[in-house]
Amino acid sequence: MLTILFDGIAYGMLLFVLACGLSVTLGLMNFVNLAHGSFAMAGGYITVVLVNRMGLPFLLGLPLAFLFSAALGALLERTLYVHVYAKSHLDQVLFTIGLVFMSVAAVDYTMGSSQQFITIPSALQGQIDVFGVGVGRYRLLIIGICAMLTIALQLVLVRTRFGSRLRASVDDQRVARGLGINVGAVFGLTFAVGSGLAGLGGALGAEILGLDPVFPLKYMIYFLIVVTVGGTSSITGPFLASILLGIGDVAGKYYMPELGAFVIYSIMIVVLLLRPQGLFTRQSAR
């Protein structure tokens, strides 16, 4: 029972790191980015290449995965995404689905279609006992890293000048622009960091979520659930949503395996119907 809870929390934290970039993209630019999972996949695969083939230590691979995905995100944001911000939602959906298809086929072509595994150092394998509960070391690491990241993100968002600029831009883009905030630059940087976090999540989660070319399609709906259920106005909303989703999914698969993901999807539909703005949102002025 406690093990399930623990696994669920680890899973949820992972989902949060994967999806928090998307929540900013949606909240800030009102941009439907279905290709978010592609950045996560890029992070996962670069770690596979670095750790398995070039023999770098796993813990060094993680920050490199972050950097790689962030650079990729920044590049695509500046060259392609900027042209699509002002277009309709239909165009955004088409554009990002196109990117997903391209990334799936490109990874399939370069890395093969089989599932990839990252070699984890033996110190991180196995279980340790915490108060009589068997706890996977790797999952403990995930929780640790993700918790630190979450706190860091919260601090950046609340305490720094960049954070206040970002929050101002999310709240009202036009007024923020009028106050002299370079919304485009704020967004570009946030997009890069969000993609980087997704990449890190992809690298960390390869062990739990699995890593194959259809990763972006498989987890797209999960990212979207986190964001839409959690709302886009704060970082705590998506965080709580992803923890709930993680625990719900793990518990659902354990107790009612025959139902599969059915429960999650149904709950999502109901939540969206009752609270179209998400579960944890304050009433916005708009």
Place this chain on the structure above:
Amino acid sequence: MSAPTSPLSFDVAEQMAKRTRWTPLEIAFWIAAFATIYFLPGRHLILTEIVIWALFALSLDLILGFGGILSLGHAAFFGVGAYAAGLLAKHGIITEPVLALLVAGLAATVLGFVTSFLVLRGSDLTRLMVTLGVSLVLREIANRYSDITGGADGLQGITMAPVLGLFRFDLFGHTAYIYSLVVLFVLFLLARRIVNSPFGLSLLAVRGNPLRASAIAIPVNWRLVAIYTVAAGYAGIAGGLLAQTTAFASLEVFSFDRSADVLLVLIIGGIGYLYGGLIGAVIFRLMQDWLANITPQYWQFWIGLVLVIIVLIGRDRMGAWIRPVRDLIDTLGGRLRIRASGGER
């Protein structure tokens, strides 16, 4: 139509009649479509697929182009139609294909009506998620009840009875093609009638601006429910056709790829004038075939690239190249008609 009493109502009647008039280009299109029955007998298998894609895209055009609803889960209705038609034939409940197709369409229609209330609320994103969620839930259900649906192996062992008790399905797909094309034509006529009616015009008003539409007493929500339901029925019939002509139905009919592909089909052809889905289906399937020949495994990459390029160039500009041609043919057709009516006088 009632007799015009005042100049205004006369004008309106004139306008409405003008909208519904068949242009020479449309007539030529359908003549060409039916001509393929005789001139391309070796290609009937792929042509059947094109017809099914066309019908599916036509259904999406009804809700996207005329209802303005963005859907990422349109495959839900396609899948329900496919499984309904497949199960009816497999268990011999209704063996006659046309009747079974109607029942399959009806099943999807009912589902469309029930789920239409889900898409009334919220923004584009919410609609996107809800439609996607519905198709995923259905896929899970189909997967779960594998004793009925065959699960991941698909619904096998379907044998089709002859159409109308007269025409047997043959190995080369001739019957299947003619059957599908006739179904498409009939449903197209119906769709054309719907969108050119006052009801269709009110839909366009809703798409343009729901608030203003409701201000001139158009019941916005009911209009959306109606068109979503009709479109679901169309998608169900398209799915039913697929199950009947291939004698197979698998979980793939519910997949996200199918919902995304049908969006691409419609985008290639253009939204909001009914022929978009039809033209798009021809281009999409030929392109897919061509790409699959060059790179058997990775054609999806090029499909994605096409999507990205279409968006970056801009959809309106993509459609622009066809406009001069259409205008020219319309003017020519107009002249011919004037000459003909002049001759009568």
